[in-house]
Structures are given as structure tokens and as C-alpha cells.
Amino acid sequence: MRWKRVMQLLDVHCEGEIGKVAIGGVPKIPGANVAEQLAWLNSDPKGKELRHFLVLEPRGAPIGSVNLLLPPKHPQADAAFIILQPDQAHASSGSNSICVTTALLESGMIEMSEPETVVMLETAAGLVRATATCRDGHCESVSLTMVPSFVHRLDAVIDLPKWGEIRFDLAYGGIFYALVDVSQIGLRIEPGQARRLVEAGMVLRQAVNRQFEVVHPEIPAISGVAYVMFRDVDPDGAVRTCTTMWPGRVDRSPCGTGNSANLAVLHARGKVRPGESFLSRSIIGSQFEVGLSGISEVAGRPAVIPTIRGRGFTFGLHQVALDAFDPLHAGFALTDVWGEALAELGEQQA
Known part of the structure; x- marks a missing residue:
């Protein structure tokens, strides 16, 4: 197969909201901290290209987000992540924090301790403390201490x-x-x-x-x-x-x-x-x-x-790939599925 890029995504939802977690194949994102990485994803053409690869058709869909799992920068953090959505990369999300915590624990990327595991998540908005209630290898619920609001x-x-x-x-x-x-x-x-x-x-x-x-x-x-x-x-x-x-x-x-x-x-x-x-x-x-x-x-x-x-649930695992010869490799979106705002804001295509 003529794949130029391959990434592994763990499918998770939090109370119905899909937050896929990119657990493999994530490229290095420039930046001294997560806020700088967020700024790069939203300003550099390569950052936009990566986001569109994951969230636009034919690989993506309007529903849900993709969370880029990153090495933490903060000494207290266990993991870092940035949320990718069609409009831009976002700094923080409660439902996605629950999805990421569930993914880290149930995949074994972070060792689960019962009855409770604490995971420190680094976001562009700051540290989020996730306290997971765990039983029989399952993350039953997650309580987040969010950033100052x-x-x-x-x-x-x-x-x-x-x-x-x-x-x-x-x-x-x-x-x-x-x-x-x-x-x-x-x-x-x-x-x-x-x-x-x-x-x-x-x-x-x-x-x-x-x-x-x-x-x-x-x-x-x-x-x-x-x-x-x-x-x-x-x-x-x-x-x-x-x-x-x-x-x-x-x-x-x-x-x-x-x-x-x-x-x-x-x-x-x-x-x-x-x-x-x-x-x-x-x-x-x-x-x-x-x-x-x-x-x-x-x-x-x-x-x-x-x-x-709230609660997070895993429901699948899949790979997405980029064929360098695919004429639609940049991704696309149409108003029939993505809504009229797409045309109003001049973003009909990637």
C-alpha cells in the first residue's frame, strides 16, 4: 500500500460525545509548551494539514473530535493533548479530557490502580487533574478538576x-x-x-x-x-x-x-x-x-x-492512512452534512 502517513485512533465517547484519541503515529508538534503547540497547529499550514487529515472527509466526519496525544512538557503531567475540530485546534475540553483519561487507562498506556487512579493531563489551558474510579480493569467514571474559570x-x-x-x-x-x-x-x-x-x-x-x-x-x-x-x-x-x-x-x-x-x-x-x-x-x-x-x-x-x-466508554480501534496519490488527500467538507455555516464562513473545502 502507498501510505504516506498512518495513525492509530482509539474510539471513545463521553456521555455520547465522541472524542477519538490518536495514540500512535502522532508527528512531532513544534513548541516549547502545549500553548505554543496549539498556536502552531492553528497557524502553520502543516498544522492545518494534519488537522484536516484527521477531521475532514473522507477520513473524518462532523461528529466528534480527535485528540492528539502528546508527550507532556510540564513536570507534573502524565500526558498532554490538544483537541482537533473542523474549525481549529482547541485548548481544553471536559468531555475530551474524560475520553483521553479513559483511553490512557484502558489501553494500558498508564497503569490503572483500583479503586482510583489519578492522571495529570496537560492542556494548552493548564493542568487538569483527572481522578478515575476504576474496577475490574474498567474506568467507571472520571472526575476532573478543571483550570481556573x-x-x-x-x-x-x-x-x-x-x-x-x-x-x-x-x-x-x-x-x-x-x-x-x-x-x-x-x-x-x-x-x-x-x-x-x-x-x-x-x-x-x-x-x-x-x-x-x-x-x-x-x-x-x-x-x-x-x-x-x-x-x-x-x-x-x-x-x-x-x-x-x-x-x-x-x-x-x-x-x-x-x-x-x-x-x-x-x-x-x-x-x-x-x-x-x-x-x-x-x-x-x-x-x-x-x-x-x-x-x-x-x-x-x-x-x-x-x-x-462523567463517564467515558471505548468502542473501537482503527487506523487512518494517507495515500499520497489520492486527489482528495487534503480533505473536504460539504454543506449537506456539515451545515450552512461552512459556506457562510468561506470554508467549503480544505
Whole structure:
């Protein structure tokens, strides 16, 4: 076979959200730390080529992420990783942290200890402590201590032709979010409205990034609103979420970084105190337990330390390969599957 590149991927999902883990064949990514590696993946043509190789058709699909497993740079870290998605490489993710932890332990790359194994994960956003509950060689659940999360701006307003004034919060939970109460757009967070939620999320994300500039005060490689997360409250008090992801899908999990950002907002409004926790449900009803473990600060601004608890499951192992003679080796995406935002943002093809 005329393969120029071969990579091994372990298939994992966290509460329904696919987070494949590249465990073999990962090329060396330039950078003195993971934030610099993230910046390289998002700026260098070779970084874009690698991302498109893994996430675009014919090898990839709109659903899910691919996690590049990397040698750690931080002395306390057991492993490092960067999340690849169609729009860019991302700094942090709760569901993907759970997928990576599950992959490391169940593949034997890190020795599993029962009843509990601690894995320190290095991300571009900082260290994430993953505490896995283990039994009979299986990773039953993972509790993450996330990076410090903070509010950038409460009650920001944007005026859009379809809905008029939309009020939202800008907050950071490992990446930046615009957090929007779903009632403002006349929709509900339920499976039958996923397409309409995505369409609204793509419009809002583009408009917010046009009018509001957000950059992490200590990590310049993390900038811009990555996602719009719609939120609601279920009758039992659980937070219902729907994170909309470019170019046109919803997160199947309750979203760890989104809930971390929302936790910072809830704390700023006096609705959650240290030591308290609550359930968060996704659009498909899967759940995370979200907790506030402590208070911190980032560049002089108040921050919270979130915890996210969920489950990861392995479901396959496969290889992807690059045939140097394949005329579609660069990858492609079409709006019939990937959504209208693909054309609107001028990214019809890699």
C-alpha cells in the first residue's frame, strides 16, 4: 500500500460525545509548551494539514473530535493533548479530557490502580487533574478538576435582525463561551430542535466574535469565542445545556468547559457557593455532575475551580492512512452534512 502517513485512533465517547484519541503515529508538534503547540497547529499550514487529515472527509466526519496525544512538557503531567475540530485546534475540553483519561487507562498506556487512579493531563489551558474510579480493569467514571474559570463580561447585549436584542454572558472555562438563555430565541433544548439550535448558534457566534474581542490575559493562544452554549433549567433544578459547534452540530455531552464557564457566571451572581454541586444535562439527557471546589484568580480577576464528573466508554480501534496519490488527500467538507455555516464562513473545502 502507498501510505504516506498512518495513525492509530482509539474510539471513545463521553456521555455520547465522541472524542477519538490518536495514540500512535502522532508527528512531532513544534513548541516549547502545549500553548505554543496549539498556536502552531492553528497557524502553520502543516498544522492545518494534519488537522484536516484527521477531521475532514473522507477520513473524518462532523461528529466528534480527535485528540492528539502528546508527550507532556510540564513536570507534573502524565500526558498532554490538544483537541482537533473542523474549525481549529482547541485548548481544553471536559468531555475530551474524560475520553483521553479513559483511553490512557484502558489501553494500558498508564497503569490503572483500583479503586482510583489519578492522571495529570496537560492542556494548552493548564493542568487538569483527572481522578478515575476504576474496577475490574474498567474506568467507571472520571472526575476532573478543571483550570481556573472566570467571567469576562456579564449581561452583554447584541442586536440581531431575527431576534432583536439578545443578552448573554461571556466567560472562560478552558476556552471562551457566549452563554445564552435559550428562551430568548424561542427554542427548547431537545433533540428535535438540534438543527435550529445549531443554526442560531452559528449566527450568534459569528456576530459575537465580530463585536467582542476576548483574549486570555495569560495565554494569548486562547482567544475568541469558541462556542455558543444555550442554557435552561429543568424542572428538577438541573442545568440543561446545548453547546453549538462550528460548522453545524451540537455537543452530545453536557459540555465540561461550557459548564465551567457557566459555573463562573453562577458564582458571580451568587447562585453557587464553594462546596456545592449540581447536575447538568445534555440535549440527549446524558449527565455531568458539576461542582465548585474552590476560589482562585486569573490575572487579578476572580475565578472558580470547577469539577466535572462523567463517564467515558471505548468502542473501537482503527487506523487512518494517507495515500499520497489520492486527489482528495487534503480533505473536504460539504454543506449537506456539515451545515450552512461552512459556506457562510468561506470554508467549503480544505
